[in-house]
Structures are given as structure tokens and as C-alpha cells.
Amino acid sequence: RFETIPFFTARVSQGALAALAASGDVTSIELDTLEKPLLAQSVPLVNAPAAWVDGDTGAGWSVAILDTGVEKSHGFLAGKVAAEACYSNAGGLGAGTSTCPGGVPASTAVNSGLPCSSSIAGCYHGTHVAGIAAGANGPGGINGVAPGANLLAMQVFTVFSGPSFCGPAPSPDPCVRSYISDQALALDRVLVVAGA
Secondary structure: OOOOOOOOOOOOOHHHHHHHHHOOOOOOOOOOOEEOOOOOOOOHHHOHHHHHHOOOOOOOOEEEEEEOOOOOOOOOOOOOEEEEEEEOHHHHOOOOEEOOHHHOOEEOOOOOOOOOOOOOOOOOHHHHHHHHHHOOOOHHHOOOOOOOOEEEEEEOOEEEOOHHHHOOOOOOOOEEEEEHHHHHHHHHHHHHHHOO
């Protein structure tokens, strides 16, 4: 069960799934699938410089980054991580290897929102996204979309190997994928941190 949203995750038999689907207490059922890390936007696409001219820099706000973790010691992001967490391996019920500290399925401890690994392709994607969202005072004076904002670093990826998860060669192997339930747990944590 989630702390603030009316969701739960479960591994069930076909019969139990049918019973849940027939229950009047259940409004929807979603398969806990895996997703690849993606990046769709950047500072120029959202016309952030025009917002900065109007004084809208993100100051007083935090941006939640649900991704492969954030390297909070990076100069572009130094001092910006206000809270962090890790949710991996579908709460310990999925395939793959947890990327949370100590291999646990969930953590809100200090450094739990760091990148999943320095040796696995894609693990610095979250740091890249965090820089686009809220990086400040980078080389040449570059900034992210909201350079005044803080960050909530939520590491939601799991490490996998083999072509059934990573795809055929030349796809990177091992690879990282994210369970939707881990993303929902991270969003639930964001609401807790926000006091919702």
C-alpha cells in the first residue's frame, strides 16, 4: 500500500486478478511494466530564458526528478538536493537487481537518491535531467529551466541483464529499467515530503 494515494501493488494469480477486476472497490488495474529512461525536453524548447526575464527562476520551489538518481555533488547541482529516496525492483518483488543502498527495495536515507552505478549505461541520465530542470551557474553561465529551484532526487530504476530486458546487441547490457510501481512509490514520497 502507498502512504498517501489509494494504490497498492501485488503479485496475484489469474483467479485473484479476476476477483480484483470484479470487485466494486477496485477502479482500475495496471500491469507493473518496465520503462526505459527518456528525455523529451530542454531549456530552449520550453522558452525558459523568457521566464527568467520575468523573474520566474523556480526560487522557493522543488523539482522532483524520478529517474536513475542525481549526482548531488556535481558542480551544476551542488546544494540543490533537498530530499532523496530510492525505490527499486518493484518493492522487492520484481526481477532485476535493486539499485538502492544495501540492495534494499526502498530507502529514504541520505545518499539514497544517488545515481544507480557509474559503470552501467544510463545511470547518469537522472543527473542530466536534474541539470536541465534546475542546474545553476554552469560553464559559460548556462542554467537549467529553473535555476533557483531545489531538487527531490528519486532513484526509481532497477538493473537488468540479458536481451529479454535490455534488447538485442548492440544494446547496452546490463541496462536499467523502471517499474511503474516504483515510480508511484516515489510520487507518493514526493507528496509526503511536500506535506500533502
